[in-house]
Amino acid sequence: MLSSHHPISDPAPPERLTMSASNPLLELRGINKSFGVAHVLHDVDLAIYPGQVTALVGDNGAGKSTLVKCLAGIYPIDTGEYVFEGKPVSVHGPKDAGALGIEVVYQDLALCENLDIVENMFLGREKKNGLVLDETTMESKAREALTSLSVRTVKSVRQSVASLSGGQRQTVAIAKSVLWNSRVVLLDEPTAALGVAQTRQVLDLVRRLADSGVGVLLISHNLTDVFEVADRITALYLGRVAADVATKDVTSRQVVELITTGHSSDLDASASSTTV
Amino acid sequence: MTDIITESEEAGFASDLTQSNTLGESVQAYISRVRGGDMGALPSVFGLVVLFIVFGFANDRFLSNLNMANLITQAGPIIILAMALVPVLLLGEIDLSAGVAGGVAACVMGVLMVKHDQPWGLAVLAALATGAAIGIVIGLIVAKLGIPSFVVTLAFFLGLQGVTLKLIGEGGSVRINQEVIAGIANNNMSVAAGWILAVAVIAAYAVLALLRHRQKVARGLQHQPLAVVVAQIVALGLVTLGVALVLNQNRSVNPNFPIKGIPYVLPMIVVLLILWTFALGRTTWGRHVYAVGGNPEAARRAGISVDRIRISVFMACSTMAALSLIVQASVSGKVSSSSGAGNALLYAVGAAVIGGTSLFGGKGKARDAVTGGLVIATIANGLGLLNQASWINFVVTGGVLLLAASVDAISRRRRSATGL
Secondary structure, eight states: OTGGGOTTTTTSOHHHHHHHHHSOSEEEEEEEEEETTEEEEEEEEEEEOTTOEEEEEEOTTSSHHHHHHHHTTSSOOSEEEEEETTEEOOOOSHHHHHHHTEEEEOSSOOOOTTSBHHHHHTTTSOOEETTEEOHHHHHHHHHHHHHHTTOOSOSOTTSBGGGSOHHHHHHHHHHHHHHTTOSEEEEESTTTTOOHHHHHHHHHHHHHHHHTTOEEEEEOSOHHHHHHHOSEEEEEETTEEEEEEEGGGOOHHHHHHHHHHSOOTTSOTTTOSOOO | OGGGOOTTSOOSSTTOOOBOOSHHHHHHHHHHHHHTTOOTTHHHHHHHHHHHHHHHHHOTTTTSHHHHHHHHHHHHHHHHHHHHHHHHHHTTOOOTTHHHHHHHHHHHHHHHHHTSOOOHHHHHHHHHHHHHHHHHHHHHIIIIIOOOHHHHHHHHHHHHHHHHHHHHOTTOEEEOOOHHHHHHHHOBOOHHHHHHHHHHHHHHHHHHHHHHHHHHHHHTOOBOOHHHHHHHHHHHHHHHHHHHHHHTSOOOSSTTSOOOSOBTHHHHHHHHHHHHHHHHHHSHHHHHHHHHHHOHHHHHHTTOOHHHHHHHHHHHHHHHHHHHHHHHHHHHSEEETTTTOTTHHHHHHHHHHHHTOOTTSSOOOHHHHHHHHHHHHHHHHHHHHTTOOHHHHHHHHHHHHHHHHHHHHHHHHHHHHHTO
């Protein structure tokens, strides 16, 4: 079940895996976050490696959204270290995260339906020629970004987002992160509202995104998706990291146990860096 | 459409499509867009044609050169006020006070010129500044306090009428005799200048459209077929030359005093149309106005200052409204305590909506104000010629506004169903 669905981790060149495994692109160390009396995150460690998809799984209320918002700079962290490329950084707002090359693709996609694909991809960061919008450059670059992801489903870069399906919209939102040369992309439930074929397309896209060297964090409820595309799985249970394991070392049943009880009885201790 | 896409095309990404290949296909695409609810200027142009036929048969003076010139000067203030409202409607907001804000501004101009003997240029600048200041206050209240614009501008609608009364005195009015201001609606360009202007407008449009088309083809960007570009140039050319031809004929009923030439209000509208088309279509500001109107949350996440966009739009609206009421003062020869009150605003909202600007935000163009404004002005003008009681004018115009809003709502539903 695991390795057969896992085209990338097995045939991947070993030197890339070892290199990336030793150097996380983005790392959170011992993060704590409280809202008033509610202690939501307890000493959370999280690592995102370049060229890998790290899945963040957990039940409702486990702290996934809070963790993502801490990463994105929307919530300030109480204590703990935010390390980017081995250097501690301070992230005080979404702009700081954006400057590091961290792009968040939210569940509600934050696209303007009345604008076309190019206009949406450049929204807020338009290219200009003096006073005038540089449509030529924007359209070419948007096309390049979609080309690099081998997007097959979009008919024209000038069609309005209103005319796109859910999967196509997700594609546009993800392509935006390629356009801006993002180093780390956080995807919040990208397949939650999608049909089978569209889920397939988006997962392929996520894989290609990671293969291009980007560090991807995939937040998902869907373990089938997680096992299909993720290289590592970080499971959250009640605000603590229940396990941080390579996907090939665990089974779906073990991950379900981690999500629902916070530990898995037969999980090999060596595969898990943190157990509670 | 999808069946014409082949992998063999020189596509940037798989199934990329840069051109709808033939004229026939683009006509088909247009028809399916219209059927899908994206009607653009179609209802207003169709309405205008119907109105011209009906009034033309009902009254033989309607199509006379004199009346056509009158129609254009009457439409002027409506079109400019509608243009003021387009960006506000694009945000999905409304400015009910635009008419009376313009009224206050025109009063400032009139009082400065007549009672204080100030030069007209200074008076106009003061009027525009008054408009801008009112707009900034409205924008600040709407954006920062989060009160619905409907309520804020309703309050301003009442309050500003009081300000006008205070400035001008109960039931009073100020006559506008100043040559330049009165001349906007009452003086005409020379026939030669009119022709030169018409040809220059067509030539400039043609050159720009063809250059853009060539550039897009050269860079492999999405573009329309050349035939469509040429058809647009020809259509604009015919309309422009037709209008110039009518206005450059003698339209006087007295053979001893010929009146001919394009009234100055027309080139003024053309300049404003170009300006607003540019601002909304080609600048970052315009793009952000559409974005805020389409999805304010997405705009905010994209780093756009939504508040600043809102404030600037209300400021632009009231400033343009000032201009509209200055033109209105020129048409009627006076500024009165009721300037901009009454149905001025309703006409302008009706004009924008009939032209194709959506009341729900995110969709509309500056040119909608022109086509819609002409429809509204034609109704008022035609019914006036038929010597109908003014109550009929109100009922018909109200009915047309309701019809336009219904068309907007229905086409919006169709658009969301067909995803256009």
